[in-house]
Amino acid sequence: MAGFLQDHKFVLLFYLGVILLVYFFRKKFDMQGIIALYRTKIGLKQMESISTKYREYVKLFGYIGIGAAYIGLVIISVMLFKNLFDLFTVPDAQSAVSPVLPGIQIPGTQVKIPLFAGWLALFIVIVVHEFAHGVVARAHNLKIKSSGLFFLGPLMGAFVEPEEKELRAADDVKQYSVLAAGPFANMLLAALVVLFFVAAASPLQKLFVHEAGVVFDDVLDNYPAKISGIEKKMLVTKVNDKQVSDIKDFIKALEPVKPGDQVKILADDKEFTPTTVANPKNNKTAYLGITGSTKFEGNFMYGDILYWLLNILNNFLSLVGALSLGIGLINLFPIFITDGARMVQVSLLALNKKNSIKGMSLWKKVNVFCLAILLLGLFFPLIKWIGNLF
Template sequence: MVSTAVIVIMAITVFWLVLYSLFGKKEIDPETGEPIEKEEGLSVDFLIAMWRTKRLLGFIDRLSKLNPRFWKVYGDIGIALGYMGMAYVFYALFMTALKTLQTKKSPSGVQLVIPGVTIPLWYGLIGLAVVMVVHELSHGVVARAEKLPLKSVGLVLLAVIPGAFVEPDEEKLSKAPLRSRLRVYGAGSMANVTTAIITALILSYAVTPLLVPDGIGVSEVIKGAPADGVLHKGDVIVAINGQSVKTMEEFISLMNKTKPGETITLTVIRDGKEMNLKLTLAENPENPEKGFIGIRPT
């Protein structure tokens, strides 16, 4: 029986063969004999498909002219955030490595964010679309605020990974002052940070209070943990040992007071009904002296 992975690989291979046969042929410059890159439309190379258009360039121009000074300051903040982000990443990696060497224990595991596998497909697609649009749009607007020309905007597919791009005039960009180039480079990350902050504020103060009951939601139950077979995905923990739990801070505070082997009572809302469930805590992987339920909370 053919596995799902084999079917997926075959489907991807057939897709690229058909796409390349239809759009892979390139025009040749009769003088130089070199392939001519299309300024608009779809062009396909080995596992790379790019669709270019000039239709959005006017919109980017108009947006950049609303307040060029604002966009330059915006780019400067992006430069600062970029350097601070790099410094923090190096620091975090160094401290993690140091802690691993000192404790001689494996660091905490991480989980890849894969749409359709570790998160719902539509969550990933919506998130990816938003990030691509604001990221590339930000690059383009700051470039035009710096009087740098753009050739096109478009979409790209790298094997199975979708993306977007704003294509500047590389020759003009390379000759621009260093600060201008850094503003253009940092603008994309600045857009991602700004979008994350705005989204968090909207969710925290507008959407979440309307949709989510007070308590700690169970997004996943870890197999083999005390919660396995007791709690279900979608449960909402509203109390621990009779003490109300409305926020993540309250949940963490109460759990920090528990010990491995202790039996606790969880008050849970499941399918609109409140129930009390008992479970015996295990050792917390991060701190063996504290109790561990075995859930990924929200």
């Protein structure tokens, strides 16, 4: 525990500062338990404009979203049920769900999102989600009361507040389309990020830089590479007389090598001949005691700088895409407050029109069951981590 606090002291101070700011300005917020709502009219004009100008397209977006949302609901449900089973039956299984706390590595998991990039990515994902709800609602002439920011403890998000009575009184298809719009928009955002990587990022990278070889990021003491004189940051261009342009070439050149074989490595225009040993994790494979990565060089002046900037953009967009898909899907899992829960509620009430009490009873049972699944998956790594402390 002391190590966790030491590693995250500045992040925890940042979150404490956010909580104190909300507390000092609490009169400007609508406090609902630990949730602080700051209501505004920001974005409402834009929602109105888009929903009016492209009404039929927006409606179509919402209708397509219904099918996508129910498919997503099934996918996330199967994933979480299977993951919980694996957690109890597979020794090294990892939880499929984790709280999203930028800057903090959740105990018992490998999940850690950068603090400021994480906040910005989360904000973008939530704004896209809520804006989609608002635009589709207005396309169906359903009133939006307000938009704004909320703080759940130290975490910030955004919201769009429809006229709840009017939404519940609307026909089922309208309700489905409004509820599905947010998660569907998140799925599309994730897809657009992937499309950017495939269609734009890779060609741009090749325009800016070329692969110049493999650089050693680490060379372990008392292992063949170090003993032979190889040092960190050396640039490898040949292995066993085979040209090496990237890390894939390097790995491929070493594939035939067995423990005890001598390897000829050309690094920084010097030849080294380490003799491999057995891999500590698999004694049938050869081991040099190094880790490496592809070395890129600019194709023109400042090409490497442009590549570096593109990498930053890539990393940020990949974070946006991953969070967008994850939040979109988890929002479809039926646990009382999610869009998926509301969609299941509409479905069960429609199937039990003559007995709404039965429909609501079934809905509550489904939500309690799903909440139990989520909580078990969520806290299993933490419980395991605490158990390892004793």
